[in-house]
Amino acid sequence: MPKPFQFNASDVKVEMRETVFQGFFRMDKLWLTHPRFDGRDMPVFSRELFIRGDATCVLPYDPGRDEVVLLEQFRLGALGRNQSPWLLELVAGMNEDGESPEEVAQREGQEEAGLSFSRLD
Structure with a gap:
């Protein structure tokens, strides 16, 4: 063959x-x-x-409560599909020049959810 x-x-x-x-x-x-x-x-x-460039996302988990954190955010693309433009999402953001994924995770956790992460796995 x-x-x-x-x-x-x-x-x-x-x-x-x-x-x-x-x-x-x-x-x-x-x-x-x-x-x-x-x-x-x-x-x-x-x-x-x-x-688009690279992005980083995080699924925050609280072991004490056994819960994850999701965000509800406006996304224009969903509006064009005749559904609610407010979607449940992970904490995420675009990587800026020279920024490590860990730095993006910390920045976006603070900006989007008021969270700081003690550990990223």
Whole structure:
């Protein structure tokens, strides 16, 4: 039996890239090609790439009460899906430049829930 093709990121050739939106997030449009399983290359096609950056989340747990903490926050995306835009979520936030995940967890715990964590596992 022949070995199946194994592709990776280096097999994708980006012909052109353009930033089409820059705001709270960024969106780029890419024109690219990649090999097909029959050995030929795909014709150049375009796709939009949503660029958000890394985030950190925490599920705070109180062993004394055997409870976790969830937050209720407004999320615009849910409004577009005809549901309540107030969602239950973990404590979370976007990583800022040079910030470790532990630093993000502590910052967001304080900002969103008034919590400081003695231990992060």
